[in-house]
Structures are given as structure tokens and as C-alpha cells.
Amino acid sequence: MLKQGFKAVKRNGGSPGIDGITTGDFGARLEEEIALLKAELESWSYTPQPVRRVEIPKPGGKGVRLLGVPCVRDRVVQAVLVILLEPIFDPGFSGHSYGFRPGKSQRQAVESARRIVTSGKEYIVDIDLSKFFDRISHDRLIERMKTKVEDKRILRLVGLTLRSGVMTNGSILPTMEGTTQGSPLSPLLSNIVLDELDKELEKRGLEFCRFADDCNIFTGSAKASERVMRKVTTFIERRLKLIVNQEKSKVARSENVKFLGMTIIDGTIAISAVSMTRAMDKVKELTPRRTHLPIEQSIGQINRWYRGWSEYYSMTQYPSQLAAIEAHIRRRLRARLVSQMKRPRTVVSKLMDKGVSRRLAYSTAYSNRRSWAMSHSPGVERAYPNIWFANNGLFIRSLSRLPHWKSVSCWIKIS
Numbered sequence: 074m075l076k077q078g079f080k081a082v083k084r085n086g087g088s089p090g091i092d093g094i095t096t097g098d099f100g101a102r103l104e105e106e107i108a109l110l111k112a113e114l115e116s117w118s119y120t121p122q123p124v125r126r127v128e129i130p131k132p133g134g135k136g137v138r139l140l141g142v143p144c145v146r147d148r149v150v151q152a153v154l155v156i157l158l159e160p161i162f163d164p165g166f167s168g169h170s171y172g173f174r175p176g177k178s179q180r181q182a183v184e185s186a187r188r189i190v191t192s193g194k195e196y197i198v199d200i201d202l203s204k205f206f207d208r209i210s211h212d213r214l215i216e217r218m219k220t221k222v223e224d225k226r227i228l229r230l231v232g233l234t235l236r237s238g239v240m241t242n243g244s245i246l247p248t249m250e251g252t253t254q255g256s257p258l259s260p261l262l263s264n265i266v267l268d269e270l271d272k273e274l275e276k277r278g279l280e281f282c283r284f285a286d287d288c289n290i291f292t293g294s295a296k297a298s299e300r301v302m303r304k305v306t307t308f309i310e311r312r313l314k315l316i317v318n319q320e321k322s323k324v325a326r327s328e329n330v331k332f333l334g335m336t337i338i339d340g341t342i343a344i345s346a347v348s349m350t351r352a353m354d355k356v357k358e359l360t361p362r363r364t365h366l367p368i369e370q371s372i373g374q375i376n377r378w379y380r381g382w383s384e385y386y387s388m389t390q391y392p393s394q395l396a397a398i399e400a401h402i403r404r405r406l407r408a409r410l411v412s413q414m415k416r417p418r419t420v421v422s423k424l425m426d427k428g429v430s431r432r433l434a435y436s437t438a439y440s441n442r443r444s445w446a447m448s449h450s451p452g453v454e455r456a457y458p459n460i461w462f463a464n465n466g467l468f469i470r471s472l473s474r475l476p477h478w479k480s481v482s483c484w485i486k487i488s
Contacts, residue, residue, distance in 0.1 A: 074153050075111060075149060075153060076103070077152075078149040081156075081257070082145060089144070090142050090148075091124075091125045091144060094144065106146060114150070121143065121144075124143045124237060126241035128140075141253035143237070143256050147237070151234060155257055155258055158218075158227070159175070161221050161222065162264070162265055163175065165221075166271070170284075171282065172264065173261065182332070182333060183388060186282045186291075186337055187340065187342055191340040194291035195291075196294060196325070196326060197330045198322075199323050199332075201318040202286045202315055203318040206251055206252055206259065206263065207250070208315055211235045213266070215231065218231065231262075235248065235262075239253075260285070270283075271283060273308055274305070342389055348386065349398075352398050353398070356402050362412055368465070371409075372465060372466050372467050373466070376466070379468055395470055402467070410453075410457060421435055424452050433451065434452055437450050437451075
């Protein structure tokens, strides 16, 4: 099972922990490492090392998200614990829970939210848990696990993992509460903690969707939503000993709430305005005006990001949203091409080489407009049409394959 755990760790990749050992290093001496881990676990001498602290900036510059990177050997042990514990706990989890579960996905969560809104429950209680992973009570978690796990050796391993500590700036800090974001075991442990919330919501007959600590509860009126917000907040803070972020939590109609980067408008799924803005900012970051990178290399960088981004957000039912991102990418690239031409006569020469008439090339080059304004001019767009970028490798998601397309403005205001 340790070997099976290593396969899962290797598949997920990740950087090394505080010991600097990579998955490649571990795999190179796999038999030796596995034998050592086996002996330590059997003799109860296994002790996980502190995790390496990593700070990831939050979108919009609003603080940082604290992640932890366990050593590879500890990730292997945690992966085995997941293999052992998931079949015990997952079958009892709520059908409304979609995060980090086999056979469940973000798409399913968003589609479930759409169905609930379409049924008439258009008001949403959007609950945000403040520093959820950092505030999980170790004692309450172990007590919850004891109801289904009798083997004290397994519970001891989980406890050791939770209390392994964190290394930051060369110092080791104890972890008296919380579970490490970034470790293989944390997603399962978080679901065990929040399953208590799921069961309470089901007991109250409420419709909800939860993905990890992102939870939306659906009601038929604003008044009912306000009441649910008060009662559920009280339950979370008194019973679960967690904290609801009052600034980020809110009650609103579905079109004013984002869930997993999406929002529900008139019974259809759309990319939220926040996600669209972040995507536009990412395009700007990937296509700086002044760069020495060849256009082919820039296209490669854009493709690596946009393939993954558009694959997830292709669940939108509004084609103009992905089209807007793709148009912005092309315009940023056109602006760079014009900027690299520098002189008006070079612009004339390049445009005419691309089949633009002499008159249009001159009127474009000597229009006294800067590269950004010129990038949207007929002359530049005719010289570098959409097909030119496609032929040069720019990835464009096929809109025709996306289901249930609607035509609407891509900008959706989320209050």
C-alpha cells in the first residue's frame, strides 16, 4: 500500500518538503525508502517532519493563502491513509457535498446549483468560513473519526500528521489547530469536519451545495435567507467552533452570487464578473507591451494557461464570454506586433506584405494613434486576422462544441 501511495504522490507531483527530497529522488531508491517507512510504521517510531510553509498571494492582492508542503515520505503515508479512510467515510457523506470526492466535480456542483435555482429558490445564503483550514479543531476531528475508526494506530497517525508543525523562516512552529492546505490528507479531513454541517442542513430540510468550505444554501425569499443565515452562523460558530466571515458572507439573489467562479442567471450558468476580470488581467500579464520574447513563445505561454482555464469555464452557457477573452488575447498580440514595428514606414511595409492596400496601410500607419488603438483598426485586423493567429498556434476553444449556448453580454455585474 505504501507503493500504491507513492504512485498517487508521484501522479500529483509537487515540490519537495523541508528535506529537499523530490519525488524523483524518492522513486530512485523506492525499495529502500518504502522498507524504511514500513519498519517505522510497524514499530510506532514514525514521526512526520514539519511542513514547509508556502505563501500564495490571493487574487486581487488581498493577503496571502498559507499552504504547506510535506516531505515526500510523509505525503506517501498520508496518501495511504486516504486510501484506507476514504471508503469508510465517503459513502456516508451528503449528496450535496462535491469537493474532493471520487465521482464528484465542480461541474456537478454548479449544475446542481442551477437546478435548485431553476426550481424557484433564487435567493442564496453565501457562507464564507474565515481561515477554515487553519481553524479546524484537532480534538473534535479525532472524536468524529472515532465514530467510524476503531484502530487507534490509524488515529494516532492522523494526530501526528495534524501536529507535525510548520517550518517558516528557519523556525519550527507547533500546530495546535488546523490542517495543512496542500497535503493529501487535508481534503478528506475537511469533509469529515464539514459533514456535521451537511447533516444539520439536511436535518433542517434546506437545499444546498458545498464544495470544500464554499457553501451556498438556497431559499425562496430574502426573509427566509436572512433567517437561515442567522441560524446557520450560530450553529457553525457554537457547534463547529469555526468562524463565519461576516464581510464576505451575504444573502442575495443568484445572479449576484458567485459559486466556484460561476453564477446562475435566469436558470443558466455564466462565468462570474470577478472571474472574467481576473482572466483579462491574466491575459495582460501574459502579453506585456515591452518584451523580447518571440511571438511564438508568447503564444505558447498563453496556450498553457488558456487551455486549462477555458476547459473549466467552458461550462458557461454564454458564448460571448469565452469569445471576449479570445478577442482580448488577439488584440493584445496585435498591439505588440504594431509596437515592434516602431516606425510608420515599417508599419506600411508590413501591412502591405500582408495584403493590405497601399491606401489603407498609409492611413493606418500615419493616423497618429498609439499601438493599442491601432491594434483595433481595419488595416491591422486585416493584416493579422483571427485565422493568422490560429495558423500560428494560438489555441481557440471550439464554441460549437459547448452545450446550450446563449447570446448575451459577457459582463455580468456581481455586487
